[in-house]
Amino acid sequence: MMTRIWMILSLCLWIFITSYRSNAVQSDIDCLRSIKQSLQDPENLLSSWDFSNSTEGFICRFTGVECWHPDESRVLNIYLSDMGLKGQFPLGLKNCTSLTGLDLSSNKLEGSLPANMSDIVGYITSLDLSSNNFVGEIPGTIGNCSFLNVLRLNNNHFTGQIPGQLGALKRMKEFSVANNGLTGQVPFFGNFTPSASSYAGNPGLCGGPLSPCEDTKKNNSGLIIGNTL
Ligand SMILES: *[C@@H]1O[C@H](CO)[C@@H](O)[C@H](O)[C@H]1NC(C)=O
Numbered sequence: 129m130m131t132r133i134w135m136i137l138s139l140c141l142w143i144f145i146t147s148y149r150s151n152a153v154q155s156d157i158d159c160l161r162s163i164k165q166s167l168q169d170p171e172n173l174l175s176s177w178d179f180s181n182s183t184e185g186f187i188c189r190f191t192g193v194e195c196w197h198p199d200e201s202r203v204l205n206i207y208l209s210d211m212g213l214k215g216q217f218p219l220g221l222k223n224c225t226s227l228t229g230l231d232l233s234s235n236k237l238e239g240s241l242p243a244n245m246s247d248i249v250g251y252i253t254s255l256d257l258s259s260n261n262f263v264g265e266i267p268g269t270i271g272n273c274s275f276l277n278v279l280r281l282n283n284n285h286f287t288g289q290i291p292g293q294l295g296a297l298k299r300m301k302e303f304s305v306a307n308n309g310l311t312g313q314v315p316f317f318g319n320f321t322p323s324a325s326s327y328a329g330n331p332g333l334c335g336g337p338l339s340p341c342e343d344t345k346k347n348n349s350g351l352i353i354g355n356t357l
Pocket residue numbers: 181182183186
């Protein structure tokens with residue numbers, strides 16, 4: 129009796145695990161296929177991204193792809209730094225549901241980042257988009273990627289304010305937005321304070337490790353005028 133129940137339970141568990149695995153796997157394959165489609169690769173450095181041989185774990189041998197296990201197509205990290213890639217931030221990343229690290233630094237990516245960043249890379253711990261040609265505002269929803277501890281957006285053309293929501297990232301330990309066109313008050317991260325170099329090259333930024341913001345200055349100069357009168 130016990131052995132029969134045990135067998136049925138094991139069978140259920142096996143069915144659950146295999147169906148779960150194959151779902152995860154298909155979505156990760158779709159993710160990489162979509163990334164390859166959405167990026168231009170003039171130097172053909174993604175030639176190893178060949179989807180014709182679909183043995184289990186085949187995507188784990190692609191350039192820049194690291195899987196949780198080498199024989200299971202579930203993507204842990206994507207490192208595609210300095211490969212001459214062009215195009216927009218790949219929305220297909222949403223289907224890499226177990227992704228924890230993304231490095232697209234030092235390419236020629238352009239356009240603005242999607243407003244729904246946290247719907248696309250919600251579980252990411254490290255995001256490096258530095259040294260590209262991204263424009264527009266930094267999406268506040270990055271503040272909802274609550275596992276983020278490394279965020280590098282430096283050396284792009286971001287404008288507007290740094291969203292205060294980024295201060296919600298309580299695990300943050302490395303942050304840079306240096307060399308963009310950002311303005312206004314820098315976020316407050318609680319017990320992590322980025323150094324002034326994290327903000328360098330944005331003449332319009334103020335607060336935090338930089339000089340105090342305009343409001344306070346105005347108030348101060350107002351006080352000085354008041355004093356001289
Ligand atoms: C598919 O890839 C696996 C692992 O690299 C290899 O062993 C196998 O021979 C390949 N199959 C085909 C048809 O190319």
